[in-house]
Amino acid sequence: MLVGISGTPGTGKTSVSYLLKKNGYKIVDLNKTAIKKGFITGIDKKRNSKIIDIDRLDTYIKEKYADITDIIFVEGHIAHLLQNIDKIIILRCHPDELKKRLIQKKWRKEKIMENIEAEILDIILCETTDIHPEENIFEIDTTQKPIETVAGSIIEIIKNEFKPMKKYNIGKIDWSEEILKKFQ
Ligand SMILES: Nc1ncnc2c1ncn2[C@@H]1O[C@H](COP(=O)(O)OP(=O)(O)OP(=O)(O)O)[C@@H](O)[C@H]1O
Ligand SMILES: [Mg+2]
Numbered sequence: 001m002l003v004g005i006s007g008t009p010g011t012g013k014t015s016v017s018y019l020l021k022k023n024g025y026k027i028v029d030l031n032k033t034a035i036k037k038g039f040i041t042g043i044d045k046k047r048n049s050k051i052i053d054i055d056r057l058d059t060y061i062k063e064k065y066a067d068i069t070d071i072i073f074v075e076g077h078i079a080h081l082l083q084n085i086d087k088i089i090i091l092r093c094h095p096d097e098l099k100k101r102l103i104q105k106k107w108r109k110e111k112i113m114e115n116i117e118a119e120i121l122d123i124i125l126c127e128t129t130d131i132h133p134e135e136n137i138f139e140i141d142t143t144q145k146p147i148e149t150v151a152g153s154i155i156e157i158i159k160n161e162f163k164p165m166k167k168y169n170i171g172k173i174d175w176s177e178e179i180l181k182k183f184q
Contacts, residue, residue: 009077010102057078
C-alpha cells in the first residue's frame with residue numbers, strides 16, 4: 001500500500017519520515033527519486049525549483065512497488081499529485097509557525113511568503129481533493145506537535161486501518177482568519 005505524505009514545504013514531511021523510518025517503515029523520498037531516475041524536465045527559474053514529470057514518477061512508483069502489500073510512505077510536496085497512491089496524509093502548519101520553520105531552513109523571504117500564502121489558501125488540500133476521494137485523505141495539524149507526536153498520529157491512522165477519524169478529517173483546518181487580521 002502506497003501512502004503519500006504531502007504538505008506545504010516546511011510542514012515537516014522529511015522530519016516525520018525520518019522518525020517513521022526509525023520505526024521500521026519504508027520511506028521513498030520523491031524528490032530524490034525524481035532526480036535519480038531522470039524525471040526532471042526543467043527548472044522553474046522564478047521559483048528556483050525543479051520541474052518534475054509527475055506522470056513518469058507516478059508510473060515508476062506504481063510499477064516498482066506493485067507487489068508490496070506492506071505500507072510504503074512516499075514523501076514530498078508532490079506526493080498528493082500521484083494518481084496511484086492509496087492514501088494521502090497532508091501535514092498542516094499555522095502560518096506563524098510555518099514562517100519560523102522556513103526561516104530555519106534559510107529560505108528567501110519571497111519563497112517563504114509564497115509558501116505561507118499556499119498554506120493559508122489550502123492549496124495542497126484542494127489539489128488532493130481534485131484527484132483523490134475524500135475518504136482516502138487525512139490532515140494532521142503539526143503546529144504545536146513535536147515531530148514524535150506527528151509520527152504517533154500517522155501510526156494511529158495506520159493502526160486504525162485508515163478508517164475515518166474525526167480528528168484527522170479534512171476541512172477542519174482553517175487559517176483564513178490570518179488574512180483578515182490585516183484588516184483589523
Ligand atoms: N513538528 C515539528 N515541530 C517543530 N519543528 C518542526 C516540526 N517538523 C519539522 N520541523 C522543523 O521545520 C523545518 C522544516 O521541516 P522539514 O524539512 O521536515 O519540512 P518538509 O515538509 O520536508 O519541507 P520540504 O517540502 O521543503 O522538503 C525543519 O527545520 C524541522 O526541524
Ligand atoms: Mg522535505
